[in-house]
Amino acid sequence: MRAPRVPSRLRRPPTFWRRSIQARVVASTLVLSAVVICAVGWYLLRQTRDGLLENRVDAVLAESASATRDAQGRLQAAPVGGTDAASQVQDLAREIIGRADTRGYQVVITGPVDAGVPLSDAVATYSAGLDVVATLPTALLDRMSTVGAGPAWTYTEVISDRTGETDVISDQPEDGSVPGIVVASQLRLPADGRTYALYVVYPLAEEQETLGLVTQALLTAAVLLLVLVAGITWLVTRQVVTPVRLARQVAERLAAGRLQERLRVTGEDDLARLATSFNQMASNLQRQIRQLEELSRVQRRFVSDVSHELRTPLTTVRMAGDVLHDARSSFDPGTARAAELLQTELDRFETLLADLLEISRFDAGAAVLDLEDVNVGDVVRRVVDSTRALAEQRGVRIAVEDADRPCLAEADARRVERIVRNLVTNAIDHAAVGGRDPGIVIRLGVDEDASAVAVRDYGIGLEPGESAMVFNRFWRADPARARTSGGTGLGLSIALEDTHLHGGWLQAWGRPGRGAQFRLTLPRRSDHALRRSPLPLQPDDATDRDEVTA
Known part of the structure; x- marks a missing residue:
């Protein structure tokens, strides 16, 4: 059950209090000033009251003694x-x-x-x-x-x-x-x-009336003094806070990509020197960012150009390789084996070239989604069917839990299928051969906000800290391990980019010797932000010693 939302008009005062240092300084100054004024006012009132009473008591005692003496004198004379x-x-x-x-x-x-x-x-x-x-x-x-x-x-x-x-x-x-x-x-x-x-x-x-007038005067003076202190504090803090606010606004514009924004420098005080240092920092960052952008643009263009240029010779080599592969039966055993290896490496090279082109599209920001209502369960079943032969060759059995459960999401079916295929083939590569049966477990989950797929294997697992590195390009958990599926090292990187394009999450958990689990979470609607996943990142069969790594 969702918690009731607080109206914006009720959230505004606390937000203003948290964000405005000027308001907090003025409020704290007023509170401290009020405490001091109350203490001083109480002391002055007490001194005034004691002085009035002492003077009155002295006068009363003197007058009473005089009246008593006169009365006693008249009595004696009677x-x-x-x-x-x-x-x-x-x-x-x-x-x-x-x-x-x-x-x-x-x-x-x-x-x-x-x-x-x-x-x-x-x-x-x-x-x-x-x-x-x-x-x-x-x-x-x-x-x-x-x-x-x-x-x-x-x-x-x-x-x-x-x-x-x-x-x-x-x-x-x-x-x-x-x-x-x-x-x-x-x-x-x-x-x-x-x-x-x-x-x-x-x-x-008369003394009570005098004390009341003094009290009223002190209260009036205290209120006026508090108002005056508040105004002075507001003006003083404004002189300090205004340049800081301008610096914040310029920093926000710089963060938004407007690298030409600068602070206006006025005077030679500390704030002016701060503005000068800020402008120098912004200029250096702008220069370095432009250098990095230029370098990245050159790199992306190089990868794209090389990938496109390699297509023509690759097509020629592919045709020659197909001819040699078809005629391998007439070759001697060594030449026939060479033709088979050539065909295998050509397939891997073609896959690598396709992945490089896809990565260049992500880097250039040219990747777009073709959204439709997708049943993630159907996508999982298609991927399992297409990779079953590879899993059987590896000696690994794949099990799907809740396969018939509707798991809908507004997504690009081709990209979601590529994400799931990369996760499944990666699990096949790293599953323990001859270990726990089934070697790979795929779970589906759905709630009102998100749909999720978790791929669990019981292979070598991940060392602490590797769950964040596993999505890096060309990274391997075990560099000595061969790629059974013929992967290029870009599959998980492309899967992560596809997930971010959907506004989803792709997270990894793993422990050495206990296997790993990859969780894909997609929003049910493309314009909704994810808050939680219907599946846990740590598997249910993980021991208490295991801790979650997101």
């Missing part, structure tokens, strides 16, 4: 008799709260501290709009419940009493809370001689 404790607390609170309203803080007076009753039930007076129970921290209340405790302060949340008629802190959010500082101290009331607690609550709304 007459001792004629006033009860509650009235004296209210008078004191009224004066302190009046001053607090003008300076933006709030006041709570509770007591007596040694009464041991909850805050909500104690004698208390405080600024309007303040939720005393929710605002005053429990730890601070516990500290002030001991007579003789010294002044103390702590951070808190200033909670507004929304049920009241007034709201002293107008800048509070909807939940009625803002950060604040509460400073606690104790007062001794002359009216009853008992100790009361004075809590001064300072909201930090």
Whole structure:
């Protein structure tokens, strides 16, 4: 089952990321810059917050101490008799709260501290709009419940009493809370001689607003800085990447055969020197390629001319050889044997000349296909029938598996038959005589994309690395071995060229003493690219020690 194809619009961003070094440099610079900016911004915000709080705490403590001293002084100056404790607390609170309203803080007076009753039930007076129970921290209340405790302060949340008629802190959010500082101290009331607690609550709304403005400014500056860094990085990398892209484009044109393409050299920097070196390299390659093309053209023309020129004398020699071969019965035994050898070598020479002409066509790019629907199984059966006599002479039996299975491909029947014949005759040449029966096994395979033929022999096999050399022209696995089929050494080379002309694969596998297998894979349709073969390259009867060589 085929995997679902990913739409091109989804593949485009990853492809752009992989191919664009400029995008990766800009992205990595932005990420690193964002990390640095966040670290610096966090440090600046922390320093700003600590500075604001320290300054505010110093001012609050100084102002609270002054308010406590003034209150204690007024209490000491008040007459001792004629006033009860509650009235004296209210008078004191009224004066302190009046001053607090003008300076933006709030006041709570509770007591007596040694009464041991909850805050909500104690004698208390405080600024309007303040939720005393929710605002005053429990730890601070516990500290002030001991007579003789010294002044103390702590951070808190200033909670507004929304049920009241007034709201002293107008800048509070909807939940009625803002950060604040509460400073606690104790007062001794002359009216009853008992100790009361004075809590001064300072909201930090202005500091919070200032910190918010600083945070917003830092965020705005960070975004603008990131955009600026991205733009600068893009421009800087563009100056470096653009010449590299131009070099890539010129290299692609050179690879496509446009050898006259060159880079434009501007300036004297490193990139200009690189462009100069690139142009020199391209000029040298162009000169050498033209020399090689000229040499190859001369060689191809020489082979073609010699092959054509040899046809006329070969025809004359063939006619004379046929006359001598027909009259060999009237010769003495030595002369008759010479006539037979002459006829055999003339046949081989004629085959070699035909192969040379075919190779020259491939080299000149003049080979074309005559495509039709071909049943590869029928081609295999014809080849086996035509080579059976040679196999019997060699003492080798050929077996075909799945011979009746349809194995269709759009191909040139003549060239496919030549490929299979070359593979079979090569297997006959190298099969082990008197060895495993059958000596050659031909397998057919087909799937929805490709058709394949595998020719297996159990002969001398191939040494490591020879599977790539076996298709070279005039190459032999065993130079001392005679060619039983009278081959020219060009059969596998021509078979490989025929296979490439079809857009197929021709691959070899072999191991010393274990034989070899050649696999031909052709696409079912000529315009389809091969992705896999329906037959394995390593034979099924190969041992686990064998490894595949493609």
